[in-house]
Amino acid sequence: MSVLRDAELATAFDHAARSYDALVAANPGYHAHLRRSARRLGLSGGGPAPRVLDLGCGTGASTAALAAVLPGADITAVDASAGMLRRAALRPWPTPVRFVRSPVERLAAAGVHGPFDAVFAAYLLRNTADPDAVLAQAHRLLAPGGRLAVHEYALSGRAAHRAVWNTVCGGFVLPVATLLGDGALYRHLRHSVVAFDTVGQLARRVERAGFERVRVLPLPGWQTGITHTVVARRPFTADGGAGTTTVDGGAGTTTADGGAGTTTRRADEESGR
Numbered sequence: 001m002s003v004l005r006d007a008e009l010a011t012a013f014d015h016a017a018r019s020y021d022a023l024v025a026a027n028p029g030y031h032a033h034l035r036r037s038a039r040r041l042g043l044s045g046g047g048p049a050p051r052v053l054d055l056g057c058g059t060g061a062s063t064a065a066l067a068a069v070l071p072g073a074d075i076t077a078v079d080a081s082a083g084m085l086r087r088a089a090l091r092p093w094p095t096p097v098r099f100v101r102s103p104v105e106r107l108a109a110a111g112v113h114g115p116f117d118a119v120f121a122a123y124l125l126r127n128t129a130d131p132d133a134v135l136a137q138a139h140r141l142l143a144p145g146g147r148l149a150v151h152e153y154a155l156s157g158r159a160a161h162r163a164v165w166n167t168v169c170g171g172f173v174l175p176v177a178t179l180l181g182d183g184a185l186y187r188h189l190r191h192s193v194v195a196f197d198t199v200g201q202l203a204r205r206v207e208r209a210g211f212e213r214v215r216v217l218p219l220p221g222w223q224t225g226i227t228h229t230v231v232a233r234r235p236f237t238a239d240g241g242a243g244t245t246t247v248d249g250g251a252g253t254t255t256a257d258g259g260a261g262t263t264t265r266r267a268d269e270e271s272g273r
Contacts (some may be wrong), residue, residue, distance in 0.1 A: 002187040003127050003195060012185040013058070014083030019180045020059050021087065023173070029059035029221045033123060034065035037151040037229040040217060041070075041118045048110075049074050050117035053141060055104055055134070056124030060088030062151070066120055067095045076112060078102055104134050107141070115143035122151040135209035142234040148211060148228040150202070157198040161225030165193060168222070199228045206232050 006010055008162055014057040024030045043050050049072045057063045057077035066075055075097045079085050085099050102110035104124070119138040152236075155161050169190040177186035197205060200215055207214045211232035219227045 002184065003192050004171060004184070004188040006182070008130060009127060009185075009188065010080045010082075012182070012188065013079075013081035015183045016177075016180075016182040017059060017081065017083035017087050019182065020084065023059070023176065023180075024061065026172075026176075029178060029219070029223065031061060031065065033219045033221075033223065033227065034151060035069055035217065037122065037149050038062075038065045038069040040229050040231050041147045041149045043070060043073075043118055043119065043147065051115070052076070053112070053114075053116045053119045053138075054078065055121040055138070056127070057088060057099070057120060058084045058123070060091050062120060062122040063088065063093075063097060064091065065122075067093065067097065071095060073109065076100060076116075078104065078110075080104075090248065090271050104128065104137055105130070107137065112141075114141035116141050116146060117143060118147040118149070120149050120151070123153065125152055125202070126154075131197075131205065132209060135206060136213075139210050139234055144236045145236060146234045148206070148230075148232045148234070150206065150232075152196075152228065152230070153193040153226060154197055154199040154228050154230075155193065155203045156225040157200065158225060162194065164222065165226050166190070193226075200231070202228075203230050206230055210235070245266045 005109075050070060051074045052066055052070060054063050054066055054077040057079045058081070060077065063075060064168065066073060072095055075095060076170045077088065077097055078100045079088070080101065080103045082101055085101050088098055100110050100112055102112065119142055121134070121138065125134060128134050142148065155165065169186070174186050174190065177183055196202075197221055203214050203216050212235045214230065214232040217229045217231065218224055219229065
């Protein structure tokens with residue numbers, strides 16, 4: 001499978017930066033879904049402006065979602081692709097944003113230090129060689145009680161959802177991207193999603209990284225069963241983490257094997273999500 005990693009992947013994103021926003025704009029709900037995931041961080045209003053770390057910010061779509069949902073937040077946005085960051089810097093920003101070029105694994109050397117009140121990681125983990133190291137880094141950079149939101153293509157595990165993903169990629173995304181000269185990156189996109197964790201596996205990965213109150217929440221539209229938000233919290237105490245993973249399945253209540261804890265599938269409790 002054509003999965004890219006590290007410098008090779010950053011170079012592919014550099015090349016695709018010029019047309020990236022146009023392609024994602026053709027994805028119904030793309031920006032609304034990012035805002036929904038940003039709201040799911042659950043940061044309350046009032047008090048000091050929160051410090052938020054946006055990992056894998058790309059051209060700034062996730063950063064814009066955070067700025068819209070958390071006006072006045074102090075946002076540090078990180079990406080390994082210089083081309084994507086140049087596009088991000090061209091956007092008008094209504095809130096303080098600091099852009100940093102760095103692989104997630106080397107944030108300290110790039111001058112990125114915690115504690116942060118929240119870490120947002122959109123479409124990042126499956127693009128990394130070591131997702132567990134990225135989650136460990138997020139855990140270290142969060143303040144006790146800090147929030148994590150992972151917004152990711154993580155398939156449900158159902159054959160129907162995998163078929164929808166492959167149909168959309170093969171019938172639209174790849175032909176258009178190939179015409180633009182970015183076929184390699186979008187072949188990576190297609191195969192990296194299929195090769196990555198199912199959403200249940202991703203939730204358990206987050207839990208193993210030491211997070212608590214891990215919840216899986218779906219996203220609407222054609223991406224139902226394809227894209228999810230996994231939200232969690234860094235424990236206030238060192239012994240937190242091995243608890244219950246909640247999976248919002250949108251209909252009914254069932255229970256599945258949760259590995260270290262219990263995974264419960266239930267309807268979303270929070271309105272507006």
